[in-house]
Each structure stands twice: as C-alpha cells, then as structure tokens.
Amino acid sequence: MRRLLVNALSATNPSGVHVLLGHLGQIERNLRGRVRLVVLGRADMAALRAGLGDGADWEIAPAATRRWPCRAAWERLHLARLARRLDVAAYFAPNGIAARGLDVPQIVFCQNPWALVPAARRRRDFAKAWLQRRAYRRALRAADALVFNSRYMQAACRANAGGAEARGLVAYQAAEDATRARAAAAAGIPREPGLILCTSVMGRHKNAETLLRALRDVRVRCPPARLVFAGSWPDPAYEREMRALAAALGVAAAVEFAGFVPRERLDALCARAQAFCLMSRCESFGIPAIEAQLFGTPVVSSTVCAVPEICGAGGLFRDPDDVPGVAAALRTLLEDEAEWARLSAAARANAARFSWDECSRPLVALVAELAGA
DSSP: OEEEEEEOTTOOSHHHHHHHHHHHHHHHHHSTTTEEEEEEEOTTOHHHHHHHGGGEEEEEOOGGGGSHHHHHHHHHHHHHHHHHHHTOSEEEETTSOOOSSOOSOEEEEEOOOGGGOGGGOOGGGHHHHHHHHHHHHHHHHHOSEEEESSHHHHHHHHHHHTSOOSSEEEOOOOOOHHHHHHHHHTTTOOOOTTEEEEESOOOGGGOHHHHHHHHHHHHHHOTTOEEEEESOOSOHHHHHHHHHHHHHHTOGGGEEEEESOOHHHHHHHHHHOSEEEEOOSOOSOOHHHHHHHHTTOOEEEETTSSHHHHHGGGEEEEOTTOHHHHHHHHHHHHHOHHHHHHHHHHHHHHHTTOOHHHHTHHHHHHHHHHTTO
C-alpha cells in the first residue's frame, strides 16, 4: 500500500479543519486499500483526529509548531527526513508551501488568499504575508501539482507569481451532509420579513461598513429590515468602530452583533432570513454563503472575491464600495416576492453542486496518480 504524507500542522482553525477533513475523508474512502494517510499533526488536534478515526496514521510534531515561525523551522529541519523514514509515495501540503528536500511528488493546496490581497492583510502581519507570497511563488515552480479551492484563488496565485503553474486543478469545498439534512428539514419554516444575515469571522476585509450603510438606505423604503452579524470579531477595535458606525447611521436598533452563535441558532437564522449578505474584499471560497443557499436564502455579495463564482445564479453581486447598488439588491430580495422565489430556487439548485463526493473527485484522482496507486 502506498503512503500519502499529509502535513496538517497549519490546520489551526475550524474552517481549515473542515476543508481538510472533507478532502481527506474522500481520499481515504475512495483509495482505501491502495493509499494510506499518514498525518503530520500535533497532540492538540482532537477534532481532526476524531474526524479521521482509524482512517489515518499519525506522526506527532512538537506543540511549538502551532506558531508559524516554529512550524517553518521544524519543517525545514525534519520534514524531508520524516518522509524518507516513512517511505511515503507522495506529499500533500494544504498550507500552500512546497517542502524542501523531498524526492517524492508534491501536491500543494492553495486556499488562503489573505497574503495576496492588500485589503485582507494586517500591518503587523507584513513579514508573514511576504513569506506566504514568496512560498506561493516557489510552490508554482517546485510542486508537481497545485490544487486551488476556486478559480479566483488560482488567478490570484498566478498574478502573484507572474505566470501559470505547470499543472493545476480546482477542487471546491462543500457543506457537511448534516447541514444539508438540516436545511432540507427546515424547508417549511416561514421567512422573517426584512431579516438580513451576515455570517463570517468579521475581519476588516469583510467590509461591514458597506453593509451597514446599505441597511440605512434599505430601511427608508423597508422599515422592518434588520441585520444580524453572526460570527466572531477578531479585532475588538473593528467591532467597536462598526457599532459606532451603526449608531451614527441611526440603525443601531436594527443591527444585532450576535458574535459566535451555536449551530442550532445559525440554522434558524439561515432558514428565516430573506437575504444573506457579505460584501467581503477577499474570499477564496465562501462556505457560509453556500450554507445559506442550502436553506434557500439568496446571496448578495461582492464582485471582487470568489463568491460570484461559487454562488452563481443564486445571488446578486455588486462592487464592495457601491452602497446604492448593494441597497438596491437587498431591496429586491426584501420587496419583490417573485424575484426572491426565483433566486431562492436558484440558490438551492446551486448549493446542491457542492458535495464532498463531487468537490474532491479531481483531488482523489490526482492523489491516486501521483502516489502510484
């Protein structure tokens, strides 16, 4: 049996774990008996270990590798030696970084655009962003194959490198089967007139200010309109600024800063909302938008990220600085019942495309080929 070494050391947040589990689960299921997963991780990765169960062997790295400078140093010193000791047939890096010194085929997965988009970078992360951009350029040259989670991400990496990869493919992400089942069960729940949902980890590049200004304009003709931000705010200063902006715009009473919400309430919000809106300046995919579409909720989003590619006919897309345009799109969903019904049906149909069986298929075939299985 061939071994695939999976470097999971960078899977430090729930979104990264979700994507890694989805793809690895399909690789293990479809190549069982031909390819064995060997996951390089840490002892604190309980969710990833539980999700993979007995479908993978593990190699444990020091706890210090949770911090990226330590992780980079450890990988440079030990990764090639580990691959030789384990006699792996191929290497899979979901962190966008091609390893040095490996003599087996490398599959590098590029899915995080933050270093490539100035609006998504924090000043304090300048050095890390520079290193990530350099790593993406090197991966374009050194990896046997690059995998992207959207065509948007593929284009961003090519622009960063000034050229195209020798071999590349797109493997989209998917919502969980359990979310699909809950969405189907919620199909009869009535919508709350005027409810707009924004679900994300609300960094500055999520552009909450455009949504707040659009809400003010929407409420002139649609007074019941209200907005729920469901997600954490990593930068407390940004949350304070957005609360102050809501007050200055006169919409504070119509905006709920809910923070992280449990799955049960998030499902209820998706089922009851008339619109999902995220005017982000940087998204390489958009799982929250797909989850909203599973519940039949149409999407309003930005033209400068991957969401139009992902959400297709089930959404309306505007420039992230076009407040009147965003307001008009939201009013369409809140006021035009026929158009809402058309977009809701299109949203459900679009979201149905994103199952792990379908999304992982190109990656599974690539692993089988490069691992010689």
